[in-house]
Amino acid sequence: MTADLxxxxxxxxxxxxxxxxxxxxxxxxxxxxxxxEASLARLDAMAATIRSRLAVDAFAEQRMAALNHHLYxxxxxxxxxxxxxxxxxxxxNEVLERRLGIPITLSIVYMEVGRRIGLALRGVSFPGHFLVxxxxxxxxxxxxxxxxxxxxxxxxxRATLAQALPAGVAAEADLAPFLEPVPARDILxxxxxxxKAAYLGAGDTERALRVLNRMLVxxxxxxxxxxxxxxLYADMGAFRAAVEDLQSYLHxxxxxxxxxxxxxxxxxxxAARARLN
Numbered sequence: 001m002t003a004d005l006x007x008x009x010x011x012x013x014x015x016x017x018x019x020x021x022x023x024x025x026x027x028x029x030x031x032x033x034x035x036x037e038a039s040l041a042r043l044d045a046m047a048a049t050i051r052s053r054l055a056v057d058a059f060a061e062q063r064m065a066a067l068n069h070h071l072y073x074x075x076x077x078x079x080x081x082x083x084x085x086x087x088x089x090x091x092x093n094e095v096l097e098r099r100l101g102i103p104i105t106l107s108i109v110y111m112e113v114g115r116r117i118g119l120a121l122r123g124v125s126f127p128g129h130f131l132v133x134x135x136x137x138x139x140x141x142x143x144x145x146x147x148x149x150x151x152x153x154x155x156x157x158r159a160t161l162a163q164a165l166p167a168g169v170a171a172e173a174d175l176a177p178f179l180e181p182v183p184a185r186d187i188l189x190x191x192x193x194x195x196k197a198a199y200l201g202a203g204d205t206e207r208a209l210r211v212l213n214r215m216l217v218x219x220x221x222x223x224x225x226x227x228x229x230x231x232l233y234a235d236m237g238a239f240r241a242a243v244e245d246l247q248s249y250l251h252x253x254x255x256x257x258x259x260x261x262x263x264x265x266x267x268x269x270x271a272a273r274a275r276l277n
Contacts, residue, residue, distance in 0.1 A: 004028065009217045012185065019184040020112045022218075023092040023105075023191065029210045030091060039093045043109070046070060047116030054117070060136050063117050068149040071113065075099055077106060079146035087207075090195045103146040104130040104191050110145040122181030125190055126157070128164035133181055142179060189219050196228070205232050223252040227262060234265065239273040 001009070008025050011017055020043060024036035050066045058066075071077045080089050080100040088094040095101040095109060107123055107130050114121040120135040124142065131152065134141040142152045152160075154175060161170035161178065192215045199208035212229040215222060230245030246266045250259060 005213060005217055008214065012188070012218055015183055015185060017184055019108060019187060020092060022184070022188055023108060026188075026192065026195075026211075026214055027091040027093045029214070030087075030207070031093060034093055039096055042096050043112050044116065046075070046113045050113070050117050060119060060134070063119050064114070064134060064143075064149070067110070067114055067117060067119065071110065072148045077101070077109065077145075078148075079103070079106060085198050085201060087195060087198045087202075090191055090198065101146075102130075102194065103144070104187065104194065106145040107132050108187065108191075110143070110149060123184075123187045124179055125182045125186055126178050127161060129160050130187075130190065131179075133179065140179075185218060189215060189222070192218065205235055208232060209236070221252075223249050223256075226252070227258075231265075234269055239269050239276065243269050243273060 004025075008022070011025060012022055020040060021036055024034065024039050028034050028036075050063075050070050053066055054063060077099045080086065080102065083089070084102060088098065089100065089102040090105055092105060092108060095105045101109070104123075110132055111121045111123060114132075121143075122133045122135075124131040124133050129144075129146070132143045132145055134143055142157065143149050144152050157175055157178075158170050158173075161173060161175070164170075165173065192211055196208055196211045196215065199205075199211060209229065209232050212225055212232065215225045216229065219225065226245045227249040230242045230249060233239075233242035233245060243266060246262055246269065249256075250262060250266070253259065256262070
């Protein structure tokens with residue numbers, strides 16, 4: 001493990017790690033000169049501006065209104081629907097600089113600034129569209145930071161669910177399980193999966209491999225990520241590393257639906273490795 005990955009592993013070793021800091025460490029793969037402290041200071045400054053406008057005893061609803069006004073009306077944060085799969089949408093430093101992002105990174109900004117002004121906000125890994133849950137005295141609100149922090153109704157949520165689940169399932173599904181708050185580790189893993197998908201879609205195996213290395217630090221038990229890294233190693237001609245990852249995948253998922261094709265690929269790679277010795 002490289003020094004950068006070791007430092008990252010230490011940061012995310014406990015479940016209560018600093019999500020924004022971890023996201024900025026991921027960004028250092030693409031921006032080696034990035035100083036996380038500068039981006040964290042931006043989040044602090046946004047929160048300080050909002051706090052300066054609030055009474056000490058402001059209600060959560062007032063804090064939320066001030067948060068939305070500052071982030072969206074004043075600073076102009078918005079969802080990047082025009083270039084949704086641009087990898088920059090998944091790097092927190094770029095989101096803060098360009099004020100453009102996808103649901104998960106805009107949600108991270110929203111939660112991090114909201115936390116700094118005293119709001120109880122949690123991430124919701126809703127299928128197909130990350131959301132934020134706000135705990136209020138009069139009940140919970142589901143917010144969409146990709147769309148300006150607006151609340152989402154049950155009908156809105158079912159419409160979103162219908163785009164991610166098989167036809168007819170969303171109409172009958174219980175929404176509650178999909179609205180359970182998730183820990184920082186799950187949020188970071190989902191952000192990394194978005195980055196992986198963006199780089200694989202662009203055929204950028206080197207960057208996809210860096211993302212997978214981070215992913216396997218965040219979620220060491222993610223067998224599918226081991227498989228995908230093994231396949232990337234194979235494509236890059238790193239046969240020894242590929243064999244190790246694919247063997248580990250099959251050990252963890254011996255009855256996986258793709259176990260037979262993976263075994264066949266493993267035989268090919270083992271033979272290729274032997275020819276190199």
